[in-house]
């Protein structure tokens with residue numbers, strides 16, 4: 001009787017595959033998976049207007065950030081000022097179009113496209129369903145690739161690096177860019193994947209009988225990774241968003257391992273080849289990642305040396321070890337305690353992976369700003385391109401890993417044990 005009023009909403013956790021029955025939530029509340037702690041649903045008091053407002057403000061700030069000088073530097077009387085669009089321009093002139101396109105894509109284009117998509121989808125602009133479905137699909141796929149805030153961190157690190165050489169100042173565009181980073185984050189936070197898809201096209205799950213508290217695969221159901229609809233495990237195509245997939249990501253471990261080996265192979269030359277070339281007063285200095293860290297440490301900038309060391313050496317190395325460990329562990333038969341541990345590791349890998357890009361952005365800012373002719377100029381090195389590829393490939397590897405595999409074996413073990421006890 002009561003269930004008719006507070007109709008529970010069934011959600012299959014995309015991280016651990018547990019079926020959770022959620023009651024009707026009040027605005028401001030969020031529903032969290034009791035097994036892995038993943039946020040399943042967040043309800044906003046103004047689900048439509050809030051993200052649109054943040055997205056529009058973010059776009060305005062992005063335009064402002066591109067119009068005026070971004071940062072400036074003064075070394076022994078020579079001043080230099082650059083705008084944001086000048087940074088990729090300088091890299092193209094240095095024959096590093098690859099880095100320039102990564103900068104444009106990750107820092108400007110992807111965040112801007114995501115904001116436009118949020119506005120179009122939440123504002124209910126009359127568009128064809130297929131276009132809306134495509135936009136919603138892309139929005140969540142692109143989310144990890146918007147790196148405006150990582151670029152901002154890169155700018156701050158470059159400031160500390162350059163402080164020893166001259167006076168650094170920020171331009172009019174700096175504040176709008178900071179606001180853009182904040183606002184686009186906030187716009188994303190206000191978007192709930194389930195709400196968005198229900199808004200595009202309400203759909204009723206074709207599965208009638210479900211048992212909350214039990215894993216999806218154990219009861220023959222799966223969740224669509226794109227629109228979250230609960231489907232029979234054997235049904236390959238989602239009736240709502242038309243995404244075709246298996247109950248578990250197909251060949252997940254093989255893909256993760258293949259990408260991991262590729263990234264390890266690239267990581268070796270990325271560390272040997274110079275990432276940055278500093279020319280000044282007749283001398284030329286090729287610096288590798290580790291040489292840059294040592295130089296900073298010797299100069300006494302310990303915090304920046306630590307940041308670069310953690311982001312460029314420790315995080316990529318530990319991430320590779322963690323991914324290999326996850327793949328190896330997913331094949332073993334272990335209980336719930338191990339699953340919880342491995343899931344925590346997976347969450348860390350997912351979260352920190354993109355932050356390794358910070359060093360690439362530092363090089364972008366340094367090579368854009370430090371052009372003082374004979375006095376001092378910095379150009380990117382080929383190692384920077386290889387390092388950017390390492391970060392991107394490890395991000396793909398982490399995305400290919402299916403976290404539900406971590407929990408599947410715990411469920412299997414449980415079932416085995418209970419059937420043995422039954423006998």
Ligand SMILES: [Zn+2]
Nearest residue numbers: 013016033036
């Ligand atoms: Zn979960």
Ligand SMILES: [Zn+2]
Nearest residue numbers: 224227238241
């Ligand atoms: Zn779907």
